[in-house]
Amino acid sequence: MKFPTILVAFILAASSVLTAQKKEVSLEEIWSGTFREQRLQSLQSLKNGEEYVILNRDRQTGNTSIDVYSYKTGKKTRTIVNSADLAEIKAFDDFKFSEKEDKILLSTEVEPIFRRSSKEIFYVYDVKTKSLKKVSDHKIQEASFSPDATKVAYVFENNIYILDLKNGERTQVTKDGEMNRIINGVTDWVYEEEFSFVKAFEWNPTGEKLAYIKFDESRVPEFSMDMFGKDLYPSQHVFKYPKAGEANSEVSLHMYDVKSEESSEIDLGDKYDVASSSSEIEIGAKNDIYIPRIKWTADPMLLSVQVLNRAQNDLDLIFVDAEDNDTEVVLNETDDAYVDITDNLTFLKDNSFIWTSEKDGYNHIYHYDEDGELLDQVTSGDWEVTNYYGYDAKEDKIYYQSTENGSVNRDVYSIKPNGKNKKRLTDKTGMNSASFSADYTYFINSFTNVATPHVYTLHRAKDGKLVREILNNRELLDKVASYEFSPKELSTIEINGNDLNMWMIKPSDFDENKKYPLLMFQYSGPGSQSVSNSYYNTNDYWYQLLADKGYIVVCVDGRGTGFKGADFKKVTYKELGKYEVEDQISAAQKLGERNYIDADRIGIWGWSYGGYMSSNAILKGNDTFSMAIAVAPVTSWRFYDTVYTERYMGTPQENPSGYDDNSPLSHVEKLKGDYLIIHGGGDDNVHVQNTMRMVEELIQANKQFDWAIYPDKNHGIYGGNTRLHLYNLMTDFILEKL
Template identity: 85%
Template sequence: MKFPTLLVAFIIAASSVLSAQKKEVSLEEIWNGTFRQERLQSLQSLDNGKEYVVLNYDRQAGTTSIDVYSYKTGKKTRTLVNSADLNDIKAFQDFKFSEDESKILLSTELEPIFRRSTKEIYYVCDVNSKSLQKVSDQKIQEASFSPDATKVAYVFENNIYILDLKSGDRTQVTEDGVINSIINGVTDWVYEEEFSFVKAYAWNPSGEKIAYLKFDESEVPEFSMDLFKKDLYPSQEVFKYPKAGEANSEISLHMYDVKSKTSEEIDLGDKYDVAEEAEKVNENAVGDFYIPRIKWTQDPMILSVQVINRHQNNLDLMFIDAENNEAELILNEQDEAYVDITDNLTFLENNSFIWTSEKDGYNHIYLYDEDGELQKQITSGNWEVTDYYGYDPKADVIYYQSTENGSVNRDVYSIKPNGKNKKRLTDRNGMNSASFSADYTYFINTFTDVDTPNVYTLHRSKDGKQVREILNNKALLEKNAGYDFAPKELTTINVNGNDLNMSIIKPTDFDETKKYPMLMFQYSGPGSQSVSNSYFSSNDYWHQLLANKGYIIVTVDGRGTGFKGADFKKVTYKELGKYEVEDQIAAAKQLGERAYIDADRIGIWGWSYGGFMSSNAILKGNDIFSAAIAVAPVTSWRFYDSVYTERYMRTPQENPSGYDENSPLNHVEKLKGDYLIIHGGGDDNVHVQNTMRMVEELIQANKQFDWAIYPDRNHGIYGGNTRLHLYTMMTDFILEKL
């Protein structure tokens, strides 16, 4: 059919007007909360399985409350605690129930320490009487109820204490705690950061024993940071930080008897005698070990302990008999590269247990008896179990999340321990996650895809049938419809013999006959994922801003990233920064051959591991990349912590070439394009030392570059106007240089 020329012109003009009516996103909007998603905050199931609680904040009154809602109806049934009704607390920031839910620990005056650790003032609130009891006048760490809720244990200045709530008597469990030397009951910096926990003690189910970890970090080298603030003289923060190949804390496991008030160190056997083990390895290696998890079993006197060697490729699951403090090896898992630590261990009534492992090449669920004998591999296939939600003994069903529907997607499944009756409980392609009620009757599904911000729905666990919608973000979608946003396209690209997941954002007025500059974003760290079927993050909104200005934004998950099997992930072992960089360079080169990509204007950026990658990319791929931004980058793995780095690289003493050949510091002479490096001066994680050394190497190579230091800011580089300033700087750099 032939349209009249006038009609065609009218249609084009009308389309242009409609397009022109759409707004371009601004940096201020990205960082002032304009696009904030609605979320369910601090949702927690009550033991009855019929209700859940949510921490609500009344901004106008400045008060907080713990409100109870019905799973089935979604209606609020009652309020457990409201700070407006309490004399001593205006508001609280967090809460923990006692086991019988008769008491609640309320956290106030939170003071951050590192990424996960805080100091705070705790109060015990009686649910029925609403009476308050202050745990300590000092700010303390990791308070927790005894199983019968008659006592509270906590850590103060590296020592463990127990408060008897009835008598008010306070017992000091340990007495040798010293800042920057001996730690009891909480973790040191590297455990907190890399093993993802802070509370390093656990009441046994009967309340008779407390198992705890002791860290002797006296031989760990100290790291210091100058914090400038606004005082006349800067202050200095000094803490123990074991870099790759340096001394770790000496770790030991102890058992405290509440009645006799005595502690005993647990002998884990000759294998874990540090001095003896060190003699068996070569002089450049190390013989110490880690205890990344302790957990009481269904037997109140049996503690499970996971112990892993420093190379992190040989993991023992041990049982400790708390009556005689003897250790027994139950399960050993080994890998040529490394064994990942998870929280997926679940004990059944007879102390048989559920465990996840990558031993068949993909992460799957296994069932073992109480003696560690394999009973059944419950899941199998060329896909990964990505989350383990738990076991329902009543229905004899296991619930988990997996990538069976594609590595960029997640679905929730149920399965019997015998591997039969598997059911997919979610039916929309995208990222699905679940939060189950205490009795597994219901689960709240959080769903998102590239077109849909988070939607929260309630489902029946037995068949996945939706009961009701709890919360959606339709208001955000309606708001976003007024902006000139382009879709995030998911696809793949074949690079170096692998089909890699890729996302692309193109300008909304994209014309394939034109040429566009391209900016690549990536993280690329081991087991990570940047390409997924999910809605916009803050960086996606920034990428939309750049797309509005005529850039194509591409993200590629190369070798070493996660959720495509152990071989794909672990190919980077001992060679961080080699294969991942090769894949980014090859992908950029291949994309640059597309008619609509300007091969002379290809840039790359990333943060942390991504900053390490973008630095290497512009150096090793100097004929491909013309600009790069590195935010808080590692520039040599010799500067990073022992647990993370050695998991993937072993020690610098054992693998010097792996550390040095892929360090940007050793390739600065290759810089041709425009390079911007940015760091926070108070970064306790990836130290600003990384950027300072990179700057010095560039100066000595007489290479021009741009750089910025944000005083006192940590690894996240945020606070006040900081994020807006940072992204304004990066935007200006890209507009000028790319």
């Protein structure tokens, strides 16, 4: 009588063993770095094109070194400098070579300011003499060698200085710098965040001139944040932040002559003269402009300046003669919506130049002569150039990355400036990205797809031929095998007349005869992409955790996202949050029609722009979404900065309905589902003001919701256990509410 019982017990035990073979991922594993990919260290090509350098750190001693490696073999050939040999410093955090690579700027004691800016102690290391010289006893910004490396220019307390390395003399170039008023040579907050640069000065190729931008931010309103810390009284962080429709910094271009030690302001032409007798700049006036890029041309006395109107739909490329400060508009580009700023402008030896533009409906490469006359449209087609790598004068080739093999994929190509002899240099379908040696002999290709973590390989630039494999992540694949993760399935879904890119992750034991709750993730910001043929990021492991618990996770890139042409991207112009939300609601409804998805249990989440979207989705789509999580969301574009917001929305004065009709604050009475809103209290980018206003509107509408504030944390909400806590919070909310 006992035999059947024993047999059943044996079968159950065997079943348990088989079940146990599939490991379940945990949040602790995800955020402790268990699934971290090996990445190729940031490398810098030496001018010889045969070698590259890497900043290495000895974990035991803390010493740092700049080591040289051969592209061809990958073997270390020598060490240029090791902090162990320097009495003055224990280690350095970064480095910059001089033009001839005979001197190096070493940065230490780095103190971050905002996303890209920092203050540092800099030293100059002489490669030949092995001597070390401190640039300043103060923490300074953006130290930069002159072309002959005899001088270093830098910014201290909003003023530009030049140190003569031969005699030690220090020259103060500007003297009117003042905190929260005048900035010389580095950018203000909004330029740094939205135009993606900090250093706003450039040596000319002979070292005789220094062009720089001045920011007068005296009229820009101040924003303040309480930082609670651990002291008895909180501190207050106050900085200039121009919200949409408010005053920007008044920007001006200046030219400093090193020999005479005199600066002169550059008159950018009649187009930008003050529109009235008032000395103050009025919003939208002719002189209410941006100067998002300055760059010296192949002529050492000719500076190129990109000048953009406040509406960001009219861009001038202006040449400035540094001898007499005369200016000439060489190229003008306009758009019914907006013109994007890039770093692709490249000057050839004859001062003709490479330019990228969306003017034919897709982003492509153009070649102009020195007078701005079009020579050739280099690339064309219903696909996008997604990265411009540079021009090889020796081979007369342009190298670029594009979506010619589909908007979720990337490939690397070479082409002649006349548009002929195009060659695909990568052969694997997925995301390919190249880093070229200085002389374009080699490129290192980074490849990934949904099934393959990053693989780094070395190739010949002339034909793409493989030289060697540098690094792969097979160990990671071996590690994740025991978890039996579900594949990330790429597809498209037809929504509102468009085939939208989509990925889906299903439970590993998926049964099409069952019904599953659906969680949607999206970002949806203009020109962004969340659906690509690439391997898991950190959030994807979280989605695998949720899939193991019986959820289907989906991401759909709706209208307004990138890499499918200008019309697809710019349809959201002046209507942020309208078409993108419509697409997410429609996608959820269409997915809810599938027999394996429970249409009554559909949730959505997002961060930043994605938090704005998820908030709108649960309000405008209250019959579709039963749950939403919004992390660090914009809740009204009136609260966000001028450059980003007005590029896509115009000013609130011009477009009040666009701002208010699609603001979650205007729809709180529609809340029916479960809503969690989260923010960092020290977010200098999307201010916690957004969440506080949303909370107050929900309270006054008598709507119940959940919320969390992470004290003093910035837009990324990280540090210590913060991310683990955050994802535990969100996971528990999803498990309980969806």
